[in-house]
Amino acid sequence: MELKILGSSSAGNAYLFDNGKEALLVECGVSFKEIQKAVAFDIRRIKGCIVSHEHGDHTRHLKGVMAARIPIYMSEGTAKALKEENNPQITTIKRLNVFNIGGFKIQGFDVQHDAAEPMGYLLQHKETGVTLFATDTYYLKYRFEGLSNILIECNYRKDILDENTRLGIIAKPQRDRTIKSHLSYETCKEILQANDLKKVNNIVLIHLSAANSNAEEFKKGIKELTGKNVCVADKGVTIDINKTPF
Numbered sequence: 001m002e003l004k005i006l007g008s009s010s011a012g013n014a015y016l017f018d019n020g021k022e023a024l025l026v027e028c029g030v031s032f033k034e035i036q037k038a039v040a041f042d043i044r045r046i047k048g049c050i051v052s053h054e055h056g057d058h059t060r061h062l063k064g065v066m067a068a069r070i071p072i073y074m075s076e077g078t079a080k081a082l083k084e085e086n087n088p089q090i091t092t093i094k095r096l097n098v099f100n101i102g103g104f105k106i107q108g109f110d111v112q113h114d115a116a117e118p119m120g121y122l123l124q125h126k127e128t129g130v131t132l133f134a135t136d137t138y139y140l141k142y143r144f145e146g147l148s149n150i151l152i153e154c155n156y157r158k159d160i161l162d163e164n165t166r167l168g169i170i171a172k173p174q175r176d177r178t179i180k181s182h183l184s185y186e187t188c189k190e191i192l193q194a195n196d197l198k199k200v201n202n203i204v205l206i207h208l209s210a211a212n213s214n215a216e217e218f219k220k221g222i223k224e225l226t227g228k229n230v231c232v233a234d235k236g237v238t239i240d241i242n243k244t245p246f
Contacts, residue, residue, distance in 0.1 A: 001127040003151075003241040004038050006030045008206045008233035013058050013135070015151065015206075015233075017241070018045070019127055022102040025049040025070070026121070026133060029057045032064025043068050047102030050074070052111075052135055053118035054081035073099070075108065077117020095119065111137035114181045129199065129243035135207050137183055145196045149241050151233070152191065154205040154222070155182035156212035164211055178212070185218055189225055197226055202241055206233040 006014035012029035016038050023039055023046045039045055049065050051074040052058055059082060065072060066089050076092040079085040085092070093099060095110045103126065108119040113136045120134035122144065129148025134140055136153060156178055164170040170178075183191075192203070203226060205218055215232045223230040231239055 001125065001241050003149075003204070003239040005233045005235055005237045005239070006034050006038055007235050009208065009210060009235075010057050012060060013207065015133075016046075017104070017123070017125070017128070017131075021045060022047050024101055024104050024123070025065070026123075027051060027058045027135075028061050028065045028072075029059060030061060032061050032068065035061075035065070043070065046070050047104070048073060050101070050106065050108075050121060051078060052120065052133075053113060053115035054078045055115060055136070058136070071101070073101070073106075075117035075119050078115070078119075081116040093119075109142055112139050112141075112181075113137050114177065127243060128241050131241065132195075134183075136181065138179065138181055139183070139187060140191050143195055147196065147200050148243050149202045149204070150192070150200060151204045151206050152188055153183040153207045154185050154188045154213070154218050155207055156209045157185040157214065157218070160214065161209075161212040169211060178209070182207070182209075185213070185221070189222065192222065192226055197228065200226070200228050201244065202239060203228050203230045204233050204239060205230065208232065 001019045004016040007030040013027040014030040015026040017024040025046050048071045072090045079092050084090050093108050098107045105124040107122045111118050111120045123131040131149040132147050133151045165175040219230050219232050
């Protein structure tokens, strides 16, 4: 199974799990043309799209996905915020309930973000094992066992954010919102330490802030902490995301 990073920033987010036979789209914040290219225009193999919350960098191209008749899944709160709660193409899901998309078994869980009903996801597939997907949250209140792969937000580091605020690069209201809605490098490390990493092959750092992060330092620090293969989700990167490292 390959993980294709189509976008992982405030400019647009989309991730594609693809084994060449079936694919799962996570978020639709990049143009549908880019999504089509990622599957060599064979959009029939995209079995569904899951959405974490309603903000534009995650849903900006929802209409393109709908036009392609790809089934879409999100929380009821997200559907209402997008004014799509009566759309028959959208399936609303409840937190902690398990549902299936093709060969993927998926469970949504609540996260902490300034959105209507944001969700993270556990994604299970026979090729990947269990993958944790958590973006746009300032904390995770759950612990997870048996993970094979982790996609986790690592948006900012507090000292960089505070220095940018002092210099006037970041306005104080934006600084305060960031702290209350996004995952810091420091909290990302705490979450990883609190979870069972024995079977984890890949840790993918997603949704890094352009101004308030340092990708190389974050990657190095998380690798030293966990001893795992750590990647930064740069647009255009493809990662082998299998159940075992072989």
